[in-house]
Amino acid sequence: MRTPGSRLRDAVLGAPQETERLRRLSLPRRQAMPVFGADGVSSLAYSPDEVVMVLALAGTAALSLAPWVGLLIAVTLLLVIGTYRYNLREVARSGGDFQVVSDRLGPRAGTAAGVSLLFDFVLTAAVSAAAASSYLVTLLPSLAGHRVGICLVIIAVLTAVHLRGIGLIGRLNPVPAYLFVLLVGVLVAVGLAQDAAGTLGPAPSADYGIQPGRQVESVVTGAGLALLVLRAFSSGAVGLTGVESVSNSARFFRRPRARGASQTLLAMGLVSAVFLVAVLHLVRATGAVVVMDPRQLVIDGATAPADLHQMPLLAQVSRAVFGDGLLGALVPIATVLVLLVAPAAAYSGFPVLASAMARRGYLPVHLNARLNRAVYANAVLLLGVAACLVVLAFGAQVNDLIQLYVLGVLFSMSLTQAAVIRTRHRSIRLVLDRLPRKRLIRDQLVTCVGFAATVLGLLIVLVTKLVQGAWVTVLVVVVGTWLCLRIKCHYERVDEELAVRENNPLKALPSRVHAMVVIPRLRLPALRALAYARASRPSSIEALVLNIDETRTHRIRALWDRYEVPVPLTILAAPFRDPVAPVVRHVRRFLKRSPRDVVVVYIPDYVVEHWWQALLHHRLSRRLVRALRREPGVITAVVPWRLGREDGQDVPDPTQTPRVVDGQAPGEPAASETTQTAEGQR
């Protein structure tokens, strides 16, 4: 079974893994925390930039609002996490958000939640790659102009690595994640100390001027300002992502699962919240700026070119605090590394969610096929391809991708919380003991607050981002949900059609089996097919010869006579030289006369030694099989001849009569260490 093809497949997809081992696979908390927490923490690489970019639309003055917006986001994040921890037990018990929502709010809501989460995982991979490419260009400016290419390479490599499964990831990921938290911690501490001591230097972009963006020039007061803050909030809300991946990946935590996931959430939330506010404070203190359109910038009195690469804020702060040397480059390097490991949560969450949806019939079965690999390889590949397509469609600028990003997270979070509220509502009614009832009511209240927060966030994002690009997400979720429901519909119809029922109109076995043997040329494979057909002792048998070439047909008839083959020969007219249609017509005609019979068409087939030899032979057998599959009551039996590997010793004399063996003898029980036989009663 070790063909070059399968060896290549093993090299790409990893070695086969036993089901039992995979079932027991889970990560200890010290590994799981960095693997699934990295997603949330790594958003520090781009969320400050998103806040500042929106505020910069209103000019330099508005930038002083940045830390306050950061605080708003941090509070929301902690609120969501604080309340989400109360959902974790429910979610982990069902398997994930999709299952919770499906079971409590119905399949439509569940599917919508699933689709938006899937799209979100795709964007996690795309955004992380885009941000990593931005930091890479900061470190190596000569790479500027190749950012889309860099993104595609990163996604390809990540996809290849994640095909190996979570075991490898668990060993790889902790280092960059802990390193990043450590280095940013040092950066923040040193930066704040310098700020207090008054020795904090200016950022590389501190002396850039900002021309206000055209559309907001006149609205910097009152309602305009509030809208701007809301927009900044909704952009910075990418800091909230990561929560959903932890809760969907609970199954990879070692038991007790909910507790491990909960602690991870808390740690991640605290680190992200504190760092976000601190970094935004340092941004204001160092005067660092980034803008959406570089042409807004005035450098040395001139407008900047449109393709200027802007250094991300975290890198700018690092330069300001540690200087331009190696020390200042450490944080950007750690950021690239953490951005490379951040999508691990998406890469493990996507296949788990996709397979859960496929298992329930909302996605193609292939996504639930682990074959003999460690992961649902089809789903991982799908994620990689989808992320590449997103980058190709929307570019490698984090700011462009972010517009699509937050909506799906907040949407699925809201649905999950609604589902949890509903479940608990029922529990509260049923539980009559005072103490547990009280605890349930408390949990319910917390979840309600969280629900309010995510719904509010969702509304803000919808209002401020719909035209910016969130419509793409809405479209994807709507169309995706519709497709999933259609798929479910198909599977249900098939299940309905194929189900075995007690009251099935069970009929007798087919009365007779008629064998037809296609004889393209009178050579050994044809003789073998003939012999095998006869050995199966059909009720009746005939050999089919297509009269494409008169000479050849005559030769077959002559040989037939000489060898005295005891099988009637039917010569089919083929005035158009088509070798398939006459056989199909013949079979149809036969079944019209004897509709209760079964026809078995025996087709001799070559198997070549080398792939290129396949180019030298007709594929008559495949064409026949394909055509006959569509005929009712027809079995196609392919009798292979392996070219160059058969001695022909087993080709039987077609003129002999088969030995009579008692009919319907049960097979000898096939016993070995890997099989067990259960004999049905008769």
Next chain:
Amino acid sequence: MRTPGSRLRDAVLGAPQETERLRRLSLPRRQAMPVFGADGVSSLAYSPDEVVMVLALAGTAALSLAPWVGLLIAVTLLLVIGTYRYNLREVARSGGDFQVVSDRLGPRAGTAAGVSLLFDFVLTAAVSAAAASSYLVTLLPSLAGHRVGICLVIIAVLTAVHLRGIGLIGRLNPVPAYLFVLLVGVLVAVGLAQDAAGTLGPAPSADYGIQPGRQVESVVTGAGLALLVLRAFSSGAVGLTGVESVSNSARFFRRPRARGASQTLLAMGLVSAVFLVAVLHLVRATGAVVVMDPRQLVIDGATAPADLHQMPLLAQVSRAVFGDGLLGALVPIATVLVLLVAPAAAYSGFPVLASAMARRGYLPVHLNARLNRAVYANAVLLLGVAACLVVLAFGAQVNDLIQLYVLGVLFSMSLTQAAVIRTRHRSIRLVLDRLPRKRLIRDQLVTCVGFAATVLGLLIVLVTKLVQGAWVTVLVVVVGTWLCLRIKCHYERVDEELAVRENNPLKALPSRVHAMVVIPRLRLPALRALAYARASRPSSIEALVLNIDETRTHRIRALWDRYEVPVPLTILAAPFRDPVAPVVRHVRRFLKRSPRDVVVVYIPDYVVEHWWQALLHHRLSRRLVRALRREPGVITAVVPWRLGREDGQDVPDPTQTPRVVDGQAPGEPAASETTQTAEGQR
């Protein structure tokens, strides 16, 4: 059988054609002459240019040699045609040059002749398209810069038209061919009259200066001049092509074939020879020039740009004789038309030759498969693709393509003449009658002269063109011949292996047939496979269940017990979830125990209603069939279930015992107007 796919195929490839009609297909001489003669006559569109281009390398002075080189070519052409007519009977009798050479000089020489002719046909199509694009640009200067694209479109359209077969071509082609001969005849007559009267105007390029090409500056005398004339001759020798297509297309002439082909050759030769000399005379008289590299030209004291479009000479002469108006454009228009019909000979010769080579096993069988079309569609498509590749690789300049062209024609002509000489040599020995013997000796002498002429031409072309590009042709012929011989080798080995021999060690029929039914899930298709397997009354039977999902396996066992299915159930361990390998292993194990038995593996299969539904189902059956094909002694029987089109009425009760039918009853003779049954004796 009318699927959308087959309807599309009919639209592209033409409607099915009966074999009998195709066999009788031939063209009356008034149609065949223009169809197959156009190739030779159309070379007038570019052969004068090739002569002048080479001479222009030595500067303006050498141009006066052009008519004399033309005369040399004309004489050679008439000599070759005069002698070739004596070969036609031999060639037409065997079918073509490939067969003649193969039978007389052995398979290697025959294959080499065949391959060089095939390559030559490809170049005929490419060169005609390139020349047509040049005349088109002359007529519509805005098309300049798109010549490669124009060539590809022309080749694509020609390929599509020629897929319809020679019948359509016979009706289409005569008009442009006769029109071209008529118009060029008028042009030559009027031009010569003007020349005699002294009223012949100058050509558009008459006042261009020519800087001698660098490499020949110093060799314009003695040996250098002789070499230049030889080079001009070998370039102009494209005028010789067309002879081989007529002789290879003899089968399309209405009987007597050799006579029709012979008259076509003579007419074509006379027209081409006279026109070539006359046009080259008019070129000298009008002062028209073309050069290989436009930068050789001096226009108004400045060097011309490298991408200058040079007007072909025939168009220049037409302008000089008829003026710049519509009258002067008539000849170029007729030239475009004749160049579009010229490749007809290649398009009919290539498939005939390729199929002849395929029939003898030197090319893949597909090239001999006419399926139900008018032509060997695969070969026509191959010609079109190859011509496109040649244009893409070597550009759309006639001068670049011509370097590859003549060699193959002269090579295959020489081989053919050698083969004819050899045959006749034997005949002369055997024939003792004085009169026929005398005639044979006369024919032999003529052929020897022709052979000498083509070998001399071949040597000249080899010496003068090898580095210019003819090495490509040599490479193609050598590699192509080697490949063809390898293919032949493969087919011979297969024939050897598969041949039915009297003294074959014929053995008894397989002693027992063991049926295995793969049960992926206990649904109706599986039950049907089970019932059909039982209806075929195997010696023994077992059902195979893969234990991929414990729950599902348990459910199948429970149902098995409940329905009391009288077939033993074998549960195969699948610790790696691979559904194929355990089945293959199980089959192998069985056959190791009972090597003389045959195993029939029944595989239930879905056939979906719409193609997109196929994306929603595993292709387990295909994967199993593919894997089991490679196992000796295994028949795979696919039992299809057509989703959405079955009522399940025929799914039999798997618990019933099959009715006993007498074994080995002969089938009822299947009689209808399209079948005839020949019952073998037993």
